[in-house]
Amino acid sequence: MSCHDLFGYLADIDEEATSRYYKQAGIWSCECGDCLNFLALAKRRMLPDFVLRVLDTLKIDPQKATYVCLLESNADGWLYQFGYRIAGTYQEPSAQPRSPAVFCGHNPYPYDAPNFPSPHFDLEFFLPLPWIPDEPRDG
Numbered sequence: 001m002s003c004h005d006l007f008g009y010l011a012d013i014d015e016e017a018t019s020r021y022y023k024q025a026g027i028w029s030c031e032c033g034d035c036l037n038f039l040a041l042a043k044r045r046m047l048p049d050f051v052l053r054v055l056d057t058l059k060i061d062p063q064k065a066t067y068v069c070l071l072e073s074n075a076d077g078w079l080y081q082f083g084y085r086i087a088g089t090y091q092e093p094s095a096q097p098r099s100p101a102v103f104c105g106h107n108p109y110p111y112d113a114p115n116f117p118s119p120h121f122d123l124e125f126f127l128p129l130p131w132i133p134d135e136p137r138d139g
Contacts, residue, residue: 001088006054006123008093009104017087017117019059027063034070038080039063040132050099051125060084066113066122077128085113090121101126 001012028039041047042062055062067083090104107122 004057006090006104007050007099007102008095009090009102010093011086011088011090011104011121013058013086013088014117015058021085021087021116022060022064025064027061028065028068030068034078034080035068037078037132038065038068038070038082038129041129044132046130046132048127051127054123055084058084058086066116067107067109067124071126074128077130079126080129081124081126083107083122083124085116085120085122087117087120089119 001014004011004013028035028042042065045052045062047062052062064084065082066085067081069081071079071081073079085107103124103126104121105124107124
């Protein structure tokens with residue numbers, strides 16, 4: 001286990017178990033237009049730098065999210081919720097987390113995390129992302 005500061009959440013992460021899981025995991029499997037857009041952004045490494053830094057540190061391919069959902073569109077872009085399951089434990093921050101767009105917790109509905117090692121938690125992001133013009137748009 002190694003200790004990480006995840007935007008104000010202190011986490012003890014089993015990097016080996018996390019890496020082992022993601023090596024065998026497939027990419028996010030939903031093929032709706034919203035998810036295809038997310039996957040295109042992830043594949044092209046067009047997610048925010050602070051997201052990519054954490055994923056790179058933990059050796060997680062950005063395309064292997066365990067949860068993706070387009071929440072709404074607004075003036076800032078397309079608001080997505082996306083997350084990655086992490087082996088280990090976390091502590092609630094003693095003060096306000098450094099980013100209201102980042103949450104550590106337990107998502108009761110991760111589609112793509114069967115047989116994930118325990119204990120675990122979910123690192124989730126709530127961020128506006130761009131739309132890639134050549135990706136289909138549902139709705």
